[in-house]
Amino acid sequence: MMPSRNQWLSNFSEWFHKVIFEIPIYDTRYPVKGTGIWMPYGFKIRREVLEIIREELIKTGHEEVLFPTLIPEYLLKKEGEHIRNFEGQVFWITYGGTTPLDVRLALRPTSETSIYPMFQLWIKGYSDLPVKIFQIVNVFRYETKATKPMIRVREITTFKEAHTAHATKKEAENQVREGVEIYSRIFEKLGIPFVVSIRPRWDKFPGAEYSVAFDTIMPDGKVLQIGTVHFLGQGFARAFDIKYMNAEGNYEYVWQTCYGISERVIAALLAIHGDDHGLVLPSIVAPIQVVVIPIVYKGREEDIIKVCKEVREALYDEGLRVIIDENREETPGSKYFKWELRGVPIRVEIGPRDLERNTVVLVRRDTLEKITIERKYIVEEVKKLLRTIDSNLRERGKSWLFEHIFRESEIEKAKDTLNSKGGIVEIPWCGKDSCGQEIETKMDGRILGVPYNMEEKPISSCVNCKVAAVNWVRVAKSY
Amino acid sequence: MMPSRNQWLSNFSEWFHKVIFEIPIYDTRYPVKGTGIWMPYGFKIRREVLEIIREELIKTGHEEVLFPTLIPEYLLKKEGEHIRNFEGQVFWITYGGTTPLDVRLALRPTSETSIYPMFQLWIKGYSDLPVKIFQIVNVFRYETKATKPMIRVREITTFKEAHTAHATKKEAENQVREGVEIYSRIFEKLGIPFVVSIRPRWDKFPGAEYSVAFDTIMPDGKVLQIGTVHFLGQGFARAFDIKYMNAEGNYEYVWQTCYGISERVIAALLAIHGDDHGLVLPSIVAPIQVVVIPIVYKGREEDIIKVCKEVREALYDEGLRVIIDENREETPGSKYFKWELRGVPIRVEIGPRDLERNTVVLVRRDTLEKITIERKYIVEEVKKLLRTIDSNLRERGKSWLFEHIFRESEIEKAKDTLNSKGGIVEIPWCGKDSCGQEIETKMDGRILGVPYNMEEKPISSCVNCKVAAVNWVRVAKSY
Numbered sequence: 003m004m005p006s007r008n009q010w011l012s013n014f015s016e017w018f019h020k021v022i023f024e025i026p027i028y029d030t031r032y033p034v035k036g037t038g039i040w041m042p043y044g045f046k047i048r049r050e051v052l053e054i055i056r057e058e059l060i061k062t063g064h065e066e067v068l069f070p071t072l073i074p075e076y077l078l079k080k081e082g083e084h085i086r087n088f089e090g091q092v093f094w095i096t097y098g099g100t101t102p103l104d105v106r107l108a109l110r111p112t113s114e115t116s117i118y119p120m121f122q123l124w125i126k127g128y129s130d131l132p133v134k135i136f137q138i139v140n141v142f143r144y145e146t147k148a149t150k151p152m153i154r155v156r157e158i159t160t161f162k163e164a165h166t167a168h169a170t171k172k173e174a175e176n177q178v179r180e181g182v183e184i185y186s187r188i189f190e191k192l193g194i195p196f197v198v199s200i201r202p203r204w205d206k207f208p209g210a211e212y213s214v215a216f217d218t219i220m221p222d223g224k225v226l227q228i229g230t231v232h233f234l235g236q237g238f239a240r241a242f243d244i245k246y247m248n249a250e251g252n253y254e255y256v257w258q259t260c261y262g263i264s265e266r267v268i269a270a271l272l273a274i275h276g277d278d279h280g281l282v283l284p285s286i287v288a289p290i291q292v293v294v295i296p297i298v299y300k301g302r303e304e305d306i307i308k309v310c311k312e313v314r315e316a317l318y319d320e321g322l323r324v325i326i327d328e329n330r331e332e333t334p335g336s337k338y339f340k341w342e343l344r345g346v347p348i349r350v351e352i353g354p355r356d357l358e359r360n361t362v363v364l365v366r367r368d369t370l371e372k373i374t375i376e377r378k379y380i381v382e383e384v385k386k387l388l389r390t391i392d393s394n395l396r397e398r399g400k401s402w403l404f405e406h407i408f409r410e411s412e413i414e415k416a417k418d419t420l421n422s423k424g425g426i427v428e429i430p431w432c433g434k435d436s437c438g439q440e441i442e443t444k445m446d447g448r449i450l451g452v453p454y455n456m457e458e459k460p461i462s463s464c465v466n467c468k469v470a471a472v473n474w475v476r477v478a479k480s481y
Numbered sequence: 482m483m484p485s486r487n488q489w490l491s492n493f494s495e496w497f498h499k500v501i502f503e504i505p506i507y508d509t510r511y512p513v514k515g516t517g518i519w520m521p522y523g524f525k526i527r528r529e530v531l532e533i534i535r536e537e538l539i540k541t542g543h544e545e546v547l548f549p550t551l552i553p554e555y556l557l558k559k560e561g562e563h564i565r566n567f568e569g570q571v572f573w574i575t576y577g578g579t580t581p582l583d584v585r586l587a588l589r590p591t592s593e594t595s596i597y598p599m600f601q602l603w604i605k606g607y608s609d610l611p612v613k614i615f616q617i618v619n620v621f622r623y624e625t626k627a628t629k630p631m632i633r634v635r636e637i638t639t640f641k642e643a644h645t646a647h648a649t650k651k652e653a654e655n656q657v658r659e660g661v662e663i664y665s666r667i668f669e670k671l672g673i674p675f676v677v678s679i680r681p682r683w684d685k686f687p688g689a690e691y692s693v694a695f696d697t698i699m700p701d702g703k704v705l706q707i708g709t710v711h712f713l714g715q716g717f718a719r720a721f722d723i724k725y726m727n728a729e730g731n732y733e734y735v736w737q738t739c740y741g742i743s744e745r746v747i748a749a750l751l752a753i754h755g756d757d758h759g760l761v762l763p764s765i766v767a768p769i770q771v772v773v774i775p776i777v778y779k780g781r782e783e784d785i786i787k788v789c790k791e792v793r794e795a796l797y798d799e800g801l802r803v804i805i806d807e808n809r810e811e812t813p814g815s816k817y818f819k820w821e822l823r824g825v826p827i828r829v830e831i832g833p834r835d836l837e838r839n840t841v842v843l844v845r846r847d848t849l850e851k852i853t854i855e856r857k858y859i860v861e862e863v864k865k866l867l868r869t870i871d872s873n874l875r876e877r878g879k880s881w882l883f884e885h886i887f888r889e890s891e892i893e894k895a896k897d898t899l900n901s902k903g904g905i906v907e908i909p910w911c912g913k914d915s916c917g918q919e920i921e922t923k924m925d926g927r928i929l930g931v932p933y934n935m936e937e938k939p940i941s942s943c944v945n946c947k948v949a950a951v952n953w954v955r956v957a958k959s960y
Contacts, residue, residue, distance in 0.1 A: 031602060037549035039599060045545050065521035070636050071619060072513050094576040098623030099569040107513065120518060123510060140550060144577030157549050
């Protein structure tokens with residue numbers, strides 16, 4: 003019998019708060035609104051996720067750096083569109099001890115304006131290009147909307163931001179494509195399903211020419227933005243005077259891109275795979291991949307524990323993250339509950355009957371199916387089963403997503419679908435900003451943008467103005 | 482011929498700035514005083530150092546967490562002695578966007594006052610104890626003294642702080658000892674020589690009962706504090722009302738400790754092992770452990786590169802961090818200069834003669850000695866040589882330290898020694914605060930404290946008041 007997903011589906015917000023509090027993953031009781039504490043188990047998941055992100059970036063030639071947190075006001079204000087968007091959201095430091103500061107310092111809301119003044123110093127000739135760096139830092143935004151743990155916070159503790167500079171527009175545009183590929187691989191590894199859209203002009207990153215965004219659909223049908231890739235053109239280069247000398251000896255502005263991922267990807271990871279028993283973690287990020295539980299009966303305690311330890315040892319030697327839950331004060335049932343809540347991919351149960359028959363029971367967290375195997379095959383079977391679980395989670399995630407993408411060609415129907423089914427509704431659009439914004443109002447939704455890299459065009463007319471549509475456009479309720 | 486250490490010794494400050502700028506390790510040109518940027522090579526060293534710290538803490542049962550950066554004013558002010566010390570150094574956030582905040586928020590200068598309110602929620606019964614957690618975070622101090630990269634900064638980017646809570650005083654005191662052992666192992670691994678002292682009462686951590694501190698001696702003879710372990714007693718527990726129910730059902734305050742290490746340990750690592758050619762890195766933290774340099778002659782390019790690649794492959798397969806510097810536009814001499822500056826422990830040179838003789842030349846970074854070996858032994862020889870270099874650096878560091886610890890029993894002589902030789906002067910002390918502070922004034926130095934765990938007592942009288950001394954006490958010029 004498959005584990006139910008009723009509570010997960012019907013009251014996702016409550017499910018999420020309960021799971022992250024009870025495990026615990028993240029403690030929201032810290033007395034500053036919109037902040038929280040990464041608890042040990044949550045921290046470990048976060049660390050595994052960050053290692054995947056790092057690996058993909060380093061493999062593609064990005065170098066890790068670390069910039070200061072504080073940005074002087076005059077720098078933050080150098081690029082006009084950027085500051086107009088962020089100025090309502092910036093935390094300002096005005097005092098050092100009891101001394102008023104001459105220059106107010108912003109807690110970085112994002113780091114373009116701290117990094118690009120240094121690009122100006124670092125980049126001299128074309129041989130200095132491309133620059134491809136990233137950092138993983140905390141950034142701060144004074145959110146005025148209701149905050150939600152990991153999803154809408156005032157301190158984003160886990161902000162991976164990459165910044166690149168290039169000699170030509172073409173190279174920078176290729177870099178946008180590489181950014182999209184990198185993020186696609188990261189989400190694929192985590193089994194997080196996604197769509198990629200080109201955000202409409204009125205919703206691009208402030209200072210960018212255009213923004214490409216990754217969205218996933220959460221259990222409540224609302225869309226969560228989990229990553230963005232921005233083509234910055236030469237706007238910041240002009241604001242920060244970032245020039246290089248080309249092969250002909252002339253100075254030119256660089257072309258730039260930047261792309262970011264935050265702890266929202268962890269929120270999505272926890273949310274997408276969950277069920278009513280709690281988390282279900284892909285093995286790649288599970289702090290514990292296998293838990294061995296002795297089913298202890300009087301008189302057989304020693305033998306059973308001994309076999310459990312052998313099994314643990316065998317799995318550990320293969321590099322798996324495995325523990326035994328030996329606690330004798332707790333019933334097996336209570337242990338099942340605990341480790342299911344924590345999303346451990348495989349539980350190994352070993353009881354007296356298993357001793358006699360030289361078997362062990364494997365229980366898959368994703369389906370809760372029990373599989374009895376010969377003990378001597380434990381290593382191969384566990385490894386195989388982890389792969390099976392990971393691929394099942396990935397496929398289930400994709401099905402979830404595709405089942406929640408709808409197409410409508412009339413605005414009323416589109417609105418009904420969005421309200422009744424959630425997810426994403428694709429509708430034909432003429433491409434005009436004014437029509438797009440009217441659609442948002444009429445549908446009470448957010449335009450995610452036109453699909454990235456989709457060749458197919460709608461044959462019908464724009465749902466709003468009825469002139470010939472040039473693109474499908476995605477509309478959703480969003481976080 | 483051993484590499485010279487003249488500039489390193491005679492003008493350490495200039496040496497340090499030059500090395501960290503030219504490699505680059507850390508860029509200090511960021512326009513906020515007392516901050517800097519970890520550049521890719523520096524970031525990699527930092528990461529290796531952090532992995533060593535993490536490993537030692539996790540091995541001893543500490544769990545990693547992550548707390549918010551911001552502390553509401555009322556929490557920061559709960560422990561009186563703590564805030565009296567820190568209030569001149571706190572950066573205050575007073576605005577969110579254009580809105581004045583109701584409660585001012587401090588950027589954490591250290592995290593006792595953010596962590597302990599949560600201890601109050603987490604700790605209920607004795608079975609919740611001990612709590613042993615740590616986090617690696619950025620902390621902020623509005624330093625009014627002259628700032629120095631990595632050594633005295635306004636944003637400490639790399640602050641590892643551990644915090645523990647215990648049921649009994651004895652357990653907490655044992656934890657102080659464990660903290661000292663953990664830090665000793667970390668510094669030993671990094672080859673950083675140290676002395677451990679119990680700081681005098683007037684120089685303990687604000688809010689602690691006593692503080693144990695690790696100091697090293699920098700090339701300029703000044704002492705750098707590189708780690709501290711604090712016995713907090715029950716002071717914070719009372720301020721934050723952290724109680725547990727004991728086995729008899731009574732509520733008691735917990736006993737606490739905390740201990741911290743910052744990027745100063747990285748500054749010490751870079752400083753202690755250096756010479757006039759630049760850095761000399763222990764292999765455990767070297768981002769590149771071996772650099773292979775083809776000595777290319779016309780007509781033999783392909784053969785030499787081929788052998789270099791085989792050598793690289795063989796070393797890489799053994800898990801070593803190895804690169805080939807294949808750049809054909811650069812002379813071997815210029816490459817030597819570059820990789821020596823960066824402190825790569827071993828350089829492998831392969832030229833036409835080596836091809837004929839099936840040899841390679843290994844050059845040790847610490848001594849610059851050249852060793853010709855048969856190529857087929859490359860893996861064993863490189864591994865052995867890395868161990869030799871590491872142990873040489875560790876021993877050289879210790880010698881450096883011990884050669885700079887002096888004993889004097891008259892205050893004028895002690896002052897002369899300190900002024901002429903630097904380092905640490907140990908003098909007999911009666912143990913009275915007033916005498917200690919007079920000694921500091923008379924010697925124009927800082928009392929580091931009495932040696933930790935030293936049984937030996939002086940037989941002479943206090944250098945200041947001439948009554949019988951109870952301890953040696955260490956005096957130094959300090960950062």
